[in-house]
Amino acid sequence: MISILNLHKLVNSSLNSISTISKTRIIRKLSSLHGNLTGIREELRKLGHGSVTFDPKYSRGIGLLTLQNPERHNALSGKMMAELSDIVDKLENVVKFNTNDNLNSVNNENKLNNVNELDKENNLIGIIVTGSRNTFCSGLDLSVAKDHILTPENGKKMSLLMQDTLFRFGQLPLISVAAVEGHALGGGAELVTACDFRCISETSKIRFVQVKMSVIPGWGGGKRLIDIVGGVNALKIMGTSDPITTQNGLELGFVDVIAPHGECVNRAREFLNRYVYFSERDERKGGNGNDDNTNENRINSVKVVRGLKLLISRTKNNEEYKNFLLYEHELFCSLWGQKENVDAVLNTRK
Numbered sequence: 001m002i003s004i005l006n007l008h009k010l011v012n013s014s015l016n017s018i019s020t021i022s023k024t025r026i027i028r029k030l031s032s033l034h035g036n037l038t039g040i041r042e043e044l045r046k047l048g049h050g051s052v053t054f055d056p057k058y059s060r061g062i063g064l065l066t067l068q069n070p071e072r073h074n075a076l077s078g079k080m081m082a083e084l085s086d087i088v089d090k091l092e093n094v095v096k097f098n099t100n101d102n103l104n105s106v107n108n109e110n111k112l113n114n115v116n117e118l119d120k121e122n123n124l125i126g127i128i129v130t131g132s133r134n135t136f137c138s139g140l141d142l143s144v145a146k147d148h149i150l151t152p153e154n155g156k157k158m159s160l161l162m163q164d165t166l167f168r169f170g171q172l173p174l175i176s177v178a179a180v181e182g183h184a185l186g187g188g189a190e191l192v193t194a195c196d197f198r199c200i201s202e203t204s205k206i207r208f209v210q211v212k213m214s215v216i217p218g219w220g221g222g223k224r225l226i227d228i229v230g231g232v233n234a235l236k237i238m239g240t241s242d243p244i245t246t247q248n249g250l251e252l253g254f255v256d257v258i259a260p261h262g263e264c265v266n267r268a269r270e271f272l273n274r275y276v277y278f279s280e281r282d283e284r285k286g287g288n289g290n291d292d293n294t295n296e297n298r299i300n301s302v303k304v305v306r307g308l309k310l311l312i313s314r315t316k317n318n319e320e321y322k323n324f325l326l327y328e329h330e331l332f333c334s335l336w337g338q339k340e341n342v343d344a345v346l347n348t349r350k
């Protein structure tokens with residue numbers, strides 16, 4: 001006969017295993033958009049040059065992600081797409097610490113060492129995305145496209161990886177700002193929409209040029225643009241490829257901060273500093289950062305800011321949202337690599 005105590009233990013252990021199973025399911029469901037893309041990522045990693053770097057200590061609580069392919073206006077090669085995805089993996093691991101967010105994904109194959117140590121040092125709450133040498137990103141690297149990606153099969157792989165990476169980026173409990181100097185074209189404009197906020201200057205040129213390539217956005221930027229400016233405005237922006245300027249950008253709610261030319265990253269940092277509550281508390285206390293109370297405050301504040309971002313990002317983590325992205329992906333795939341698209345890309349002055 002089973003005793004009450006044993007029955008209690010049995011029930012508890014069953015509940016634990018049920019919750020482990022459902023937690024695992026939830027993790028799998030939330031962590032990625034298109035499942036395991038390791039093979040595709042490694043294929044793309046072999047294509048082209050450039051790099052994507054991440055400085056977790058750019059400023060207190062704020063990291064700086066930089067696209068680096070300056071000879072090509074920071075156009076994204078396959079190698080850079082893979083590196084961007086690696087950085088999102090790394091951040092998913094970093095920000096698990098202190099967030100109590102066990103629902104964030106952990107891509108074990110790409111797990112980097114000592115990520116929690118990294119987070120302890122900086123308590124990241126924000127991330128600025130920018131490009132090297134005063135320009136943001138001229139979209140897909142067209143040299144790589146012409147040599148390798150201009151087929152329906154490879155366009156599909158690129159779209160899967162980029163949609164997935166940018167979706168996961170948006171799910172991070174970090175507030176993101178795109179600091180857009182110079183050009184943000186095609187896929188570069190899509191990248192801009194993946195951030196929570198946008199800082200641009202009078203000389204920034206954000207253009208959805210996809211229609212000129214006889215395609216629609218393939219990196220999830222169509223859905224994100226609709227969410228930011230509404231359907232009709234998104235239709236105008238994507239249908240005409242007209243640039244988003246400081247003036248119409250503000251009116252449309254697409255742009256959040258205007259900076260003097262060359263100052264976008266600085267102004268994005270100032271903008272984000274308003275969310276770095278622990279920094280203000282620390283300064284009020286004399287700023288040595290060593291007393292226990294201060295550290296406690298810092299940790300709590302980081303949790304709050306990340307919690308807020310989690311709350312907001314989870315509104316996009318549902319089947320309806322994911323299905324819409326899948327629909328955008330399928331539409332893109334029906335156009336990419338077709339004659340009109342191939343002709344347009346081959347005739348584009350890079």
Ligand SMILES: CC[C@@H](C(=O)O)C(=O)SCCNC(=O)CCNC(=O)[C@H](O)C(C)(C)COP(=O)(O)OP(=O)(O)OC[C@H]1O[C@@H](n2cnc3c(N)ncnc32)[C@H](O)[C@@H]1OP(=O)(O)O
Pocket residue numbers: 071072073075138139140141142143183185186187188209210213215216217218219348349350
């Ligand atoms: C799925 C993604 C897909 C999409 O959905 O749209 C894309 O992203 S397709 C790519 C869309 N992007 C473009 O069409 C941009 C094309 N480039 C330009 O219009 C211009 O280069 C520029 C970005 C407006 C800059 O013009 P300018 O200041 O006159 O400089 P150059 O034209 O001389 O460029 C310098 C250098 O950079 C090379 N470059 C620029 N963009 C790309 C690119 N996307 N891919 C590869 N290389 C690019 C350009 O060829 C020049 O190189 P060199 O001639 O060797 O100096």
